[in-house]
Amino acid sequence: MSAESTTTLQDDQHKARYLADLARVAPNSAPAWLRQMRAEALTQFRGAALPHTRIEEWRQTNIAPIIETPYESVLEPAPHGLRRADIAPLLYNEEGWTELVFVDGHFDEALSSRGPLPEGAHAGGLREAWHGAEAKIIRPHLGKYLQERNAYTALNSAFLLDGAFVHLPKNAAPGKPVHLLFLMSRHDHPAAAHPRSLIVLEPGSEAQVLVTFAAMDGGADYLNNAVEEIVLGNNARLTYVRVVEEQVQGHLLATTEVHQGRDSRMYSFAATLSGQIVRNQICVELAEENGESVVDGLYLNDGKRLVDNMLSVHHSQPQGTSRISCRGILDGESKSVFLGKVCVHPNAQKTDSRQLNKNLLLSDHASVETKPQLEIYADDVKCTHGATVGAPPQEVLFYFRSRGISEEAARGMLTCGFAGEVIEEIPIEAVRARLHRYVFEKYAPAKVR
Amino acid sequence: MLEVKQLAASVNGNAILKGIDLQVNEGEVHAIMGPNGSGKSTLAQVLAGHEAYEVDPSSRVNFLGADLLELPAEERARAGLFLAFQYPVEIPGVTNAHFLRAAMNEIRVSRGMEELDAMDFEDLLREKMELINIDPGFAKRFVNFGFSGGEKKRNEILQLAVMEPRLAILDETDSGLDIDALRIVSDGVNKLRTPTRAFILVTHYQRLLSYIVPDFVHVLYKGRIVKSGGKDLALELEERGYDWLKEDAAELVEA
Ligand SMILES: Nc1ncnc2c1ncn2[C@@H]1O[C@H](COP(=O)(O)OP(=O)(O)OP(=O)(O)O)[C@@H](O)[C@H]1O
Ligand SMILES: [Mg+2]
Numbered sequence: 152m153s154a155e156s157t158t159t160l161q162d163d164q165h166k167a168r169y170l171a172d173l174a175r176v177a178p179n180s181a182p183a184w185l186r187q188m189r190a191e192a193l194t195q196f197r198g199a200a201l202p203h204t205r206i207e208e209w210r211q212t213n214i215a216p217i218i219e220t221p222y223e224s225v226l227e228p229a230p231h232g233l234r235r236a237d238i239a240p241l242l243y244n245e246e247g248w249t250e251l252v253f254v255d256g257h258f259d260e261a262l263s264s265r266g267p268l269p270e271g272a273h274a275g276g277l278r279e280a281w282h283g284a285e286a287k288i289i290r291p292h293l294g295k296y297l298q299e300r301n302a303y304t305a306l307n308s309a310f311l312l313d314g315a316f317v318h319l320p321k322n323a324a325p326g327k328p329v330h331l332l333f334l335m336s337r338h339d340h341p342a343a344a345h346p347r348s349l350i351v352l353e354p355g356s357e358a359q360v361l362v363t364f365a366a367m368d369g370g371a372d373y374l375n376n377a378v379e380e381i382v383l384g385n386n387a388r389l390t391y392v393r394v395v396e397e398q399v400q401g402h403l404l405a406t407t408e409v410h411q412g413r414d415s416r417m418y419s420f421a422a423t424l425s426g427q428i429v430r431n432q433i434c435v436e437l438a439e440e441n442g443e444s445v446v447d448g449l450y451l452n453d454g455k456r457l458v459d460n461m462l463s464v465h466h467s468q469p470q471g472t473s474r475i476s477c478r479g480i481l482d483g484e485s486k487s488v489f490l491g492k493v494c495v496h497p498n499a500q501k502t503d504s505r506q507l508n509k510n511l512l513l514s515d516h517a518s519v520e521t522k523p524q525l526e527i528y529a530d531d532v533k534c535t536h537g538a539t540v541g542a543p544p545q546e547v548l549f550y551f552r553s554r555g556i557s558e559e560a561a562r563g564m565l566t567c568g569f570a571g572e573v574i575e576e577i578p579i580e581a582v583r584a585r586l587h588r589y590v591f592e593k594y595a596p597a598k599v600r
Numbered sequence: 601m602l603e604v605k606q607l608a609a610s611v612n613g614n615a616i617l618k619g620i621d622l623q624v625n626e627g628e629v630h631a632i633m634g635p636n637g638s639g640k641s642t643l644a645q646v647l648a649g650h651e652a653y654e655v656d657p658s659s660r661v662n663f664l665g666a667d668l669l670e671l672p673a674e675e676r677a678r679a680g681l682f683l684a685f686q687y688p689v690e691i692p693g694v695t696n697a698h699f700l701r702a703a704m705n706e707i708r709v710s711r712g713m714e715e716l717d718a719m720d721f722e723d724l725l726r727e728k729m730e731l732i733n734i735d736p737g738f739a740k741r742f743v744n745f746g747f748s749g750g751e752k753k754r755n756e757i758l759q760l761a762v763m764e765p766r767l768a769i770l771d772e773t774d775s776g777l778d779i780d781a782l783r784i785v786s787d788g789v790n791k792l793r794t795p796t797r798a799f800i801l802v803t804h805y806q807r808l809l810s811y812i813v814p815d816f817v818h819v820l821y822k823g824r825i826v827k828s829g830g831k832d833l834a835l836e837l838e839e840r841g842y843d844w845l846k847e848d849a850a851e852l853v854e855a
Contacts, residue, residue: 550689553648554703555677568693599702
């Protein structure tokens with residue numbers, strides 16, 4: 152009884168902190184429809200329980216360290232003093248790319264760089280867009296697709312002050328990626344940002360979007376509470392890659408909702424490289440016929456970190472294809488959670504869905520909870536799932552050693568190979584190279600790189 | 601270069617090698633034959649340093665002046681011992697080129713030599729692939745992954761060619777090779793024969809030994825070498841099988 156009541160008290164304190172910050176939001180800083188949306192989200196947040204291990208979808212994901220911390224939400228772009236050189240390691244600097252930087256959730260034009268975009272295409276800050284002509288594009292989509300409604304997604308909407316907006320008109324195809332870098336600046340006190348993105352691909356358009364969640368090193372604990380909404384019109388194509396490079400003192404709760412039209416195709420990849428508590432929640436709805444979605448991922452877990460991937464695909468209409476494939480490398484005393492949820496609605500005949508979660512266990516003290524969840528209400532469907540957890544087999548290690556390669560180097564090479572296989576699938580060369588490099592530097596002794 | 605004295609080994613308490621004596625000198629080729637399950641692969645694995653086998657403490661193996669049984673597997677390889685596996689394992693995610701470069705550099709560094717840079721290694725690998733007649737595309741493929749049985753065997757010989765060991769043990773490298781591949785592999789091995797490099801060929805077939813002519817042939821039976829002879833012994837075995845030796849061996853065991 153006492154456990155329950157203390158958490159509730161703590162929950163109330165945690166919520167009170169956000170409510171106090173919300174009360175400071177300047178009332179007339181947005182169009183009326185948006186203020187209305189925020190107000191509804193605020194009501195929702197007040198009424199919602201914080202995610203807790205008592206709730207099925209969070210059963211394995213204990214975010215108590217987040218709930219115990221009094222974060223101050225960043226309402227205004229603070230003077231951070233950052234220059235491009237300071238964030239260079241997080242940028243790609245590739246020819247033709249558009250790289251937009253958001254500090255504590257707020258768009259920063261000075262840190263951003265722009266490549267050419269097709270006529271009518273838009274990539275920039277959400278706030279400047281909703282004040283301008285883009286408002287009519289934003290309004291029908293923003294906040295319309297959130298299936299996952301928990302206290303934190305509501306909080307994100309209640310704090311909807313800025314964010315990223317990418318829009319491609321019909322049949323536009325920039326050919327070069329748009330990189331959204333959500334950067335947490337250094338704070339003296341625990342701080343929270345609530346980054347938001349809206350990505351709208353009109354019918355027939357084609358985009359590559361790369362999202363990085365990162366922070367400047369040092370400073371106090373922080374929370375990145377992100378929500379992304381992605382809309383693919385009929386026959387649109389999207390490559391979406393998320394790279395999580397949070398600091399050791401940082402947590403990320405990221406919810407992405409993807410709404411796919413007829414004949415649309417998405418390839419997505421979520422790479423979690425670092426961060427203390429990271430939850431990647433990606434929910435895809437194949438809302439029209441013949442949609443195709445790939446939800447791939449890689450998580451590198453170690454220390455006492457917690458990484459949770461909750462990936463779901465709703466097949467609402469016939470002939471949808473989904474592939475969920477996620478790999479994890481588990482070291483130290485880390486905990487990983489994988490939930491692959493596929494829901495095939497009654498109308499979604501000829502659904503073809505596969506999911507696979509493979510884990511490489513490098514430490515006996517690391518653990519993973521992996522679970523498929525299939526809800527199938529149609530009869531003519533093909534759904535498979537599988538999961539593996541294993542250490543490198545002795546016979547394989549012996550093979551390396553018989554060639555003069557030390558066991559340590561062998562483990563490193565095998566680990567890089569395990570990760571490398573999924574990294575190779577990413578269709579953006581610069582991202583592949585970056586991830587390969589990261590993995591090699593983390594796991595492979597220098598002499599065998 | 602290799603001196604094996606009374607080598608005995610067991611696995612889970614079951615004795616498999618029961619006192620093997622074998623002397624291999626520089627430049628020699630030894631063939632080891634014998635019925636299935638007689639311990640040929642076990643001998644090869646024990647020499648290569650596989651830890652699943654428990655080696656009797658009274659066993660002695662000297663390799664190029666070192667106490668071989670004291671060395672972990674990787675150091676045996678660095679000292680110049682090579683085993684071509686009867687069943688090479690598949691290593692998804694690691695390319696042949698990366699694997700071989702790592703192996704080669706570990707060995708070079710252990711010998712106080714400089715690491716080969718990627719360019720020099722590529723040249724060397726291309727040259728060795730030509731020698732074994734392997735499609736250059738195999739450099740980029742994962743080690744043995746999805747290879748056919750014969751391709752795996754050829755890949756073992758490629759590794760041998762790259763690593764340039766002093767003593768190479770080939771465990772049934774000829775099994776599963778088609779006639780052309782057998783000739784290519786044998787030619788490769790013959791090209792690698794030097795006055796200072798020795799080979800131990802484990803095989804069931806006299807055919808291999810007509811391509812790679814051995815100096816000695818040994819018959820292993822129930823964990824013992826029950827007969828040794830010149831290359832003609834292989835022909836005799838081909839003709840007569842092992843039964844006549846089994847009778848001799850029975851006497852040997854009783855004695
Ligand atoms: N790791 C092991 N665990 C249990 N038994 C083993 C192991 N390794 C070998 N043995 C047993 O030892 C015996 C010798 O096996 P080995 O593989 O050395 O035979 P071989 O002469 O190479 O046979 P083949 O000609 O069929 O390759 C066999 O009875 C085998 O089952
Ligand atoms: Mg054998």
